[in-house]
Amino acid sequence: MANGTTQPPSSLRILSLNCWGLKYLAKYRNERLTEIGNQIAAANPPPDIVGLQECWTQQDYNAIRERTKHFLPYGKFYHSGIFGGGLVILSRWPIEESSMVPYPLNGRPAAFYRGDWFVGKGVACARIRMGPNRQDIVEVFCTHLHAPYETEPHDSYICHRTAQAWEIAKLMKGAAERGHLVIGLGDFNMVPKSLAHRIIETHSPVRDVWRMLYPKSSVGAAKDKVEKLRALPIPTAEFNLTTNGATCDSALNTWRWNKAHKKRLGKGENVVIEPSVQDPNAKRLDYIFFSSGSHHRTTTAEATAEWTLESANVGMTMRHPTLHCSLSDHFSVEATLIRTSPDPDSAPSNGQLSLPETYLPIETYDEILATISKYAAREKMQRKLRMGHFFYQLAITIGCHVAVWWSPRNFVDFILMFLSSLGLSVGVLEGLMGGLFVSSELRALKEFKWEVTNARTRAIASQPKMDGESSGT
Template sequence: MANEVSASILTLNCWGIPYVSKNRITRMSAIAEKCASREYDIICLQEVWSVEDFKVIKAKVQEILPYSHYFYSGVVGSGVCILSRYPIYDVMFHKWPLNGYVHKIHHGDWFGGKGVGLCKIKILNMNINVYTAHLHAEYNRENDEYMAHRVLQAFDTAQFVRMTSGGADAVILAGDLNTEPQDLAYRIIRGVGGLMDACPSSASHIGTNECANNSYTCSKFARTRPDGKRIDHILYLGSKSVKVEITNFQHPLPNRVPYKDFSYSDHEAVMATLKFTNGEHDISDNLDVTDSLKEAIEICETALKSVQRQRFWYLLSACILVVPLIWSIGSLWNSVEKNALKAGCSAMEVYIKRLTNDLH
């Protein structure tokens, strides 16, 4: 294996909802130009909801990043894709059991069939697992009805990374994780997955969404929290044979698309250059995984009680409206959510037992 190899990783939520996202076509063209700038070796994009937009970007970067994969899923596609300078020799997509609610059409997460995508990439003679994900959005922090969904998506993602990374020389997880560093979902992804954050402490306060310098940020957020929220991340992990170091970290895109008065997206792009060298990787921060998982189980158990109440209201609505279909659809979804919550709780309990046994 080569003594030293570097790769620049870019991640961006493109905000590419057809007929909804402002200036989408112009922005996608500008994003494609940036992706083709020869500055990046691997690019992870989220919210590329139109396959035509993906084709535009792919055609533009073909000479620079000849390898790519779009992860199809759900009704409208997962929205996530990976572009690479280096060969992609294997791919896999893991769809999360919980993806929001089918009746919350205005949120739309369920229709995307969201999950975590994996591309196994060969950089010279080194095997790199590159994962990209877009967790469920937090629409209301004070009353977060999707907390259990996002927490289980985080645990599911960390488990998927852990269980598919055997034999990999290094791991990279990049995407819009919709969770800030102090949040439970972030702690679970890093703690269970053993992943390290590419963002240095000196830049940890700089956000990637709802930033004051972004043209799509409403004035309310710009005034109250000008730095925005840091919810887009590049996380990484080395191996027993490969050490990973961060040599560069930045938000690489200008505040505005050239000659326009709007930004590239409502999110900021994140770029990190990773240096891979021979040698065992550093140990990740010793995050308290057990306490985080116990907190997650409590959230899921509370959600389970809510599911039971919702089942009653589905039945009541069906009786009042005399439309059996309403009850059957609601009941079916209710069962899906209940089983997903139970599966998540039991998997986290197994993980806690393993940690406890390892300590003894």
């Protein structure tokens, strides 16, 4: 295996894909993820860095590694939570350091049917050395943000996703201050220009590669209100892939088809959907963000002083050769970066870089703080209800034990003891969630609130200076 550390690369090919590898739940999981490995290996040009999400099992990871290790010899399967976070990073070059950073706000254990809390979502971090010099280091951050289960602003998890965007932005900013090339990728479960998207691009120097190339691309599905206001015709599936960068809910993805098409597919028929079909549901949830290694600035032109974005595309749209289904319920997002300043003397030799501070509008910080306050109030009520449920069940259990003394029949004793034991078990779980989990979440909310308030204060303090600079130009 070539270590790749003697000759720095002049280009960098990146691929990110949500594999939809849910154990026991995702149909044809083994077959699909094996074929994903085959298609990554057959890609032209081949990727240098790959980030995978929802690759939940070591078996599927090993299957992909076996097919790609000849050109991606380094890899890391990240462990987190109870069931694992499903995150994987593959690399052409050595992974010098690695860590799994859990998100402080990360779903609720009571929502066991959704599973976000149980998988321990977070950021898979890898420091990869592509060459002998400090500016040849790339820091990769692969993540999968909390899924939305209701339409914003009614999504009860919007506070979680906002906090998670804030956390990964901090990690990427820290990497940029170390003078390294920064790459953030994954399924962010957000649409372009949403609050989470704006946080990432404001509180870190990274930029969304797709909007760098296609600044007028859609910011949601054609059926969404924000797109309807643009009064544009409903895009075709091909346009969504090539211009809007849609990676999810595409009309070309078999897992989003109607029952009739799925039934035909299940019978072995290779159903063909024309790329010219209207595609009102497709949207972009998968992203690659990047910021150049040693020349981090606030504008797009300056942010790419050392590495420039050459291309970006939606990939992995092919189907399984025998099952004829899509390889995942998402398509991949891919990008190619070109190095334009490989001179080792062009970067500082040591120390931290001082990045220009950028801020969201003050009203946006107020919006985040209002979201935090609303969610904190919800959780305080949940804590009261859950603790109340515990004490209620405890009282019922004591009552049932007392009632046994006057019970006329043995079967009545059994029913009373069974129901009291069952009720107390549920009450103890509720008490644990209310007394331990909710209290922990409220403390995490306090930390998040402090950080947002602090950023808001700095933003207000910077306004006179910014206004003065604007008037001076």
